[in-house]
Amino acid sequence: xxxxxxxxxxxxxxxxxxxxxxxxxxxxxxxxxxxxxxxxxxxxxxxxxxxxxxxxxxxxxxxxxxxxxxxxxxxxxxxxxxxxxxxxxxxxxxxxxxxxxxxxxxxxxxx
Amino acid sequence: xxxxxxxxxxxxxxxxxxxxxxxxxxxxxxxxxxxxxxxxxxxxxxxxxxxxxxxxxxxxxxxxxxxxxxxxxxxxxxxxxxxxxxxxxxxxxxxxxxxxxxxxxxxxxxx
Numbered sequence: 001x002x003x004x005x006x007x008x009x010x011x012x013x014x015x016x017x018x019x020x021x022x023x024x025x026x027x028x029x030x031x032x033x034x035x036x037x038x039x040x041x042x043x044x045x046x047x048x049x050x051x052x053x054x055x056x057x058x059x060x061x062x063x064x065x066x067x068x069x070x071x072x073x074x075x076x077x078x079x080x081x082x083x084x085x086x087x088x089x090x091x092x093x094x095x096x097x098x099x100x101x102x103x104x105x106x107x108x109x110x111x
Numbered sequence: 112x113x114x115x116x117x118x119x120x121x122x123x124x125x126x127x128x129x130x131x132x133x134x135x136x137x138x139x140x141x142x143x144x145x146x147x148x149x150x151x152x153x154x155x156x157x158x159x160x161x162x163x164x165x166x167x168x169x170x171x172x173x174x175x176x177x178x179x180x181x182x183x184x185x186x187x188x189x190x191x192x193x194x195x196x197x198x199x200x201x202x203x204x205x206x207x208x209x210x211x212x213x214x215x216x217x218x219x220x221x222x
Binding site for chain 2: 042044048102103
């Protein structure tokens, strides 16, 4: 069974630029999450989708971050404009029942 | 409320045992355990959904004490491959998939 796919794996941008990350969850997994992991810390949930609907986005900085999962399968997370403090690994995860599985992540560096 | 993990770091010799604790000031509804190696995504180990539940996989097991609002991860006869950072993620009422992660426990197993 294929795991959670993410791209790109690495991205370096200047502050105030925009960036987008893509995620394809494990086939059949209805729930998809985007987490932000800052170096040395545990992952922090940004947004949770159930199919194509948002379940929780309480910790998403909505003035600069947006996410969509239009067809209930793959998802895109966008940051516009990026700030220095957005430098982190962005992890996509998916779950069905009994466990949440993470993708390899996208390491974002904002200069 | 972020769960608190203890200890923050452990150094072991191969074959030794270790216990990692995860405590919350709020009621726990589910506990997920992950291991993350440097530069990689967190890998799902196990999920505990009921108070008093215990699970095991090979030489790694976990318990969930609902009354004490605590979970413990037990690593028996540790191997070099067990090295990494262990995170507990606690689920919230009504949304056990929304995980709040602890700060992590770094485990280093030496030959």
